Amino acid sequence: MDSPSASGGDEAAIIAILLNPGAAPADKRLAFQRLHACYSSDLLAFLRSRVGTGSMMDVSQTVWLSVWQKIAAKFDGRNFRAWLYQIARHEAINHHRKYKKASTVQLPESLRDYRVPLSNEDEELRRVLEECLGMLDPRSRDVIRARLGGALTNEEIAELFNLSRARLFSLVSETKSTLTKCVKEKLS
Amino acid sequence: MRLISFDMPDAVYEFAPWLEAQIVGLHLAELVAELAAIHHVRTLPAVSVADFLGASAFQLILTQGLKPLPTSSLQQLVSHPYYLLELQERIFTDGGPYWRNVPRSDAIQAACKQSLLMLQDKLTLAESLPATDGQNAASEPEMPWASTLEASAWYQRPWPWVLNLATAAAVFIIVYLSFRVPQNDFGKPEASKLVWTSPEDLSKPASAEQYWQRLATVKRWWFSEKPANKVQLALRMGQLSQGCSVLILQEHRHLPPEAGERLRQKCRDWAKELNGYIVELQKGDADFQEIQKKTDALVIRLSDKLESGMKS
Numbered sequence: 001m002d003s004p005s006a007s008g009g010d011e012a013a014i015i016a017i018l019l020n021p022g023a024a025p026a027d028k029r030l031a032f033q034r035l036h037a038c039y040s041s042d043l044l045a046f047l048r049s050r051v052g053t054g055s056m057m058d059v060s061q062t063v064w065l066s067v068w069q070k071i072a073a074k075f076d077g078r079n080f081r082a083w084l085y086q087i088a089r090h091e092a093i094n095h096h097r098k099y100k101k102a103s104t105v106q107l108p109e110s111l112r113d114y115r116v117p118l119s120n121e122d123e124e125l126r127r128v129l130e131e132c133l134g135m136l137d138p139r140s141r142d143v144i145r146a147r148l149g150g151a152l153t154n155e156e157i158a159e160l161f162n163l164s165r166a167r168l169f170s171l172v173s174e175t176k177s178t179l180t181k182c183v184k185e186k187l188s
Numbered sequence: 189m190r191l192i193s194f195d196m197p198d199a200v201y202e203f204a205p206w207l208e209a210q211i212v213g214l215h216l217a218e219l220v221a222e223l224a225a226i227h228h229v230r231t232l233p234a235v236s237v238a239d240f241l242g243a244s245a246f247q248l249i250l251t252q253g254l255k256p257l258p259t260s261s262l263q264q265l266v267s268h269p270y271y272l273l274e275l276q277e278r279i280f281t282d283g284g285p286y287w288r289n290v291p292r293s294d295a296i297q298a299a300c301k302q303s304l305l306m307l308q309d310k311l312t313l314a315e316s317l318p319a320t321d322g323q324n325a326a327s328e329p330e331m332p333w334a335s336t337l338e339a340s341a342w343y344q345r346p347w348p349w350v351l352n353l354a355t356a357a358a359v360f361i362i363v364y365l366s367f368r369v370p371q372n373d374f375g376k377p378e379a380s381k382l383v384w385t386s387p388e389d390l391s392k393p394a395s396a397e398q399y400w401q402r403l404a405t406v407k408r409w410w411f412s413e414k415p416a417n418k419v420q421l422a423l424r425m426g427q428l429s430q431g432c433s434v435l436i437l438q439e440h441r442h443l444p445p446e447a448g449e450r451l452r453q454k455c456r457d458w459a460k461e462l463n464g465y466i467v468e469l470q471k472g473d474a475d476f477q478e479i480q481k482k483t484d485a486l487v488i489r490l491s492d493k494l495e496s497g498m499k500s
Binding site: 029033036037040041042043044045046048049050052053054055056057058060061064065068081082085089117118119120121122123125126127129130133144145148149150151153154176179180183184187 | 189190191193194196198200203211212213214215216217218220221222223224225226227228232259260262263265266267273276277280281292296297299300302303304306307310311395396397442443444446447497498499
């Protein structure tokens with residue numbers, strides 16, 4: 001399958017420069033920048049999901065420095081994307097080992113099977129929102145769950161809860177603002 | 189503060205594009221956390237996302253995105269949100285050209301530029317990565333690889349020696365400054381110097397973690413001298429207030445854009461509180477020791493915030 005960022009042939013040309021021990025250092029640096037330009041956006045999105053906003057940039061730097069230092073010796077020249085995310089995944093797991101309680105990180109035999117949990121900050125958001133949801137009256141809670149469940153249309157939700165569309169709209173809007181305020185207060 | 193899940197579109201036809209944008213954006217984990225709270229999901233998936241969705245639906249996502257999926261599959265993902273994390277990884281490693289065209293947000297593009305600048309800082313010291321092409325490279329969403337490389341190849345540029353010279357000069361300046369300035373390590377500043385008021389110190393290469401620690405040295409600076417009277421206290425508070433202004437106006441390129449914005453917002457709050465104390469002090473009949481205590485407490489609070497990377 002093609003790379004999301006470049007055609008296979010173009011990427012191969014860039015990689016070839018990085019793998020060529022005889023290539024001029026300036027060409028290697030330029031090729032490295034091109035790789036970064038192609039993959040950094042998705043890599044940052046991936047790392048943000050795994051290590052949180054506060055550490056995303058640091059871990060990304062570690063990953064790219066690792067690519068720069070190891071590509072000539074460790075990359076087999078076949079699938080750069082897979083290799084890049086193998087490094088990224090490894091660094092994300094290292095980050096979790098470092099910042100989460102060691103006992104909560106149970107590693108399976110294959111790192112590929114390891115499902116990286118949410119970062120501390122996202123886990124905190126989940127916990128706080130759950131608390132705030134628990135403070136709602138049951139009807140508002142059920143309505144917001146139905147609204148954010150992705151299965152029912154507004155018409156179906158209104159019918160299910162015996163509400164007019166206008167009332168449903170205002171109830172959802174009020175509940176969202178109550179929850180936002182509650183989460184904000186608890187996180188600040 | 190906004191909750192990402194609350195932006196979920198009402199219309200079914202808008203939902204797939206919205207979720208695709210989340211997958212390639214910076215807020216997927218927040219969305220997953222919120223959906224996990226809303227749907228009361230606490231455990232990580234036991235099977236792979238391919239097994240969960242079925243092989244054909246999974247392949248469809250990789251090649252054509254989420255739009256061709258039946259609503260029931262999208263609903264499954266929303267109500268079992270942890271699968272979205274693995275789906276993101278599989279799209280990034282195995283996704284087809286379709287995903288190349290899903291628009292990336294301004295925020296993530298800005299973060300990419302910042303990532304390249306930080307990388308250049310690190311590699312410049314070690315390996316002298318040319319700085320001139322960095323921003324252009326990062327701002328190109330799609331790279332015409334070979335042609336771009338040919339057009340800007342090192343040996344084809346008009347005056348390659350100028351760039352060599354510029355790189356050498358930059359390294360020289362960094363080395364020179366590091367010996368000239370007494371505070372030569374970001375992590376070990378002079379107690380008598382408020383780093384906040386020194387944009388050049390703030391711009392020195394650092395990781396995000398080091399940058400937070402550098403900002404947090406404000407506590408050491410503040411407590412390094414004890415004002416003996418109102419005038420001395422007013423002068424010191426004035427310096428701190430100036431520092432707040434610099435932090436509000438400074439581009440915090442060592443931090444992710446969102447973190448930089450949060451820092452600026454927090455600085456505005458601190459500046460407001462500090463300026464309130466200054467006005468109080470200027471009234472003349474105020475108990476300056478009382479105001480000093482309040483300012484001490486403010487400095488401890490803000491320093492703790494900075495030290496924790498604004499997490500506390």
